[in-house]
Amino acid sequence: MQKIAVSIGDLNGVGIEIALKAHNTIKQWIKPVYCINEKMLKKAAKLLNMPIPDDFEIFEVEGDFKIKPGTVNADAGKYSFDSFMAAVNLAKDKKADAITTLPINKESWMKAGIKYKGHTEVLRDVFKKDAIMMLGCEEMYVALFTEHIPLKDVASKVTKNNLTKFLIDFYNSTNFHKVGVLGLNPHAGDGGVLGDEEIKDILPAIKEANKIINKDFYYGPLVPDTAFSSGKGRYIAMYHDQGLAPLKALYFDESINVSLNLPILRTSVDHGTAFDIAYKGRANTKSYENAIKYILNHQKLT
Structure with a gap:
């Protein structure tokens, strides 16, 4: 025991x-x-x-x-x-x-x-x-790419190199089969109309991580306001409230916090x-x- x-x-x-x-x-x-x-x-x-x-x-x-x-x-x-x-x-x-x-x-x-x-x-x-903060329960887990920082500072942290390293570390710390990566902007940037982080950083990081892992483990960038509609899955959120607001609305009593990596x-x-x-x-x-x-x-x- x-x-x-x-x-x-x-x-x-x-x-x-x-x-x-x-x-x-x-x-x-x-x-x-x-x-x-x-x-x-x-x-x-x-x-x-x-x-x-x-x-x-x-x-x-x-x-x-x-x-x-x-x-x-x-x-x-x-x-x-x-x-x-x-x-x-x-x-x-x-x-x-x-x-x-x-x-x-x-x-x-x-x-x-x-x-x-x-x-x-x-x-x-x-x-x-670089400990990774993940929260959730068996139905849904959400890992946070950035955590306790002001919202105005999040965009500057979302770079291809930083996110790629995070995705590799997260993969090596879990036994999950498929993980969705949320976009940063509304509508995941809408093709660059509402922001270009998805095009220049998030999608390239997903592709690079999957190449290193040698399988299609990550998918996205996902539109943040619809990603959680099924109430199930495993996700990477770009910032604290993006991931935790829906998680706690759905699973407040059941959720836990896990330190990975x-x-x-x-x-x-x-x-x-x-x-x-x-x-x-x-x-x-x-x-x-x-x-x-x-x-x-x-x-x-x-």
Whole structure:
């Protein structure tokens, strides 16, 4: 049975509730080890009025502070970062087969003086690799060519060379059979009338990647406003909201986040800390369970 290191996320949010709720389910599939110390675990469980399972294995992460449900603060931000780094190091040291992350709060990280915007940026720095962010569920997966950058900066990033490298890395990280590549512009540029990135960069990158792969793996550029109409498939989006707005409209509860093109496999819930329902017993465990299932089905990919 695979051992999965679970980073506990922001303790002012829903992560710890999800971990406790789902434990008896996921322990049938994998052996989880939770990156938290006993003192903080007991504090959270008491606030939730939930029992701690006897077989809830923890990996000690130092820290002691008052949990303030639904609150952005530096203490929770630092602890969530330390929990994540503990999970990463367990995987790096081959003491865990993969990691699954529960949600952090970016503002809490900032208050704690952490220079990163999120998990993926940390993984890029730790492993010196171009980690690829992919989100979705079995029905639909969307990988993001650009992620957390202003929309005004996207077009300059869409070059043939950059996109070709991305497409090759993505192919080598998955076992998918066919992947659609979205255009950047409305109507995929309409033959150059509404923009020429599709003609001079995106289509050449698709052709070059398929040539290197030696099969017709990628197709497109696809018209973005109709690409998702079937509600199924695997896609490369040029920017964050282009891919995630339709995905979350269709599969918000089921979707997960996966970091590809790394020496380790990392999956995560595809939702935030949900401060509005923290410690109210209302957290949904579906995304977390799917994040664990992805590891079982796709461990061989990395």
